[in-house]
């Protein structure tokens with residue numbers, strides 16, 4: 001289960017969701033949160049970190 005946890009962490013660590021169109025985007029959290037990377041679909045720059053319940 002440790003390996004699974006690590007995999008999950010890796011998969012979701014750098015994934016963010018667009019607040020406007022909910023598209024998943026991969027990128028460095030620092031860049032995404034600063035608005036350096038626009039959404040590919042709608043061009044907005046507001047993202048929130050993805051979280052799995």
Ligand SMILES: [Zn+2]
Pocket residue numbers: 018019020021022023039040041042043044
């Ligand atoms: Zn978007």
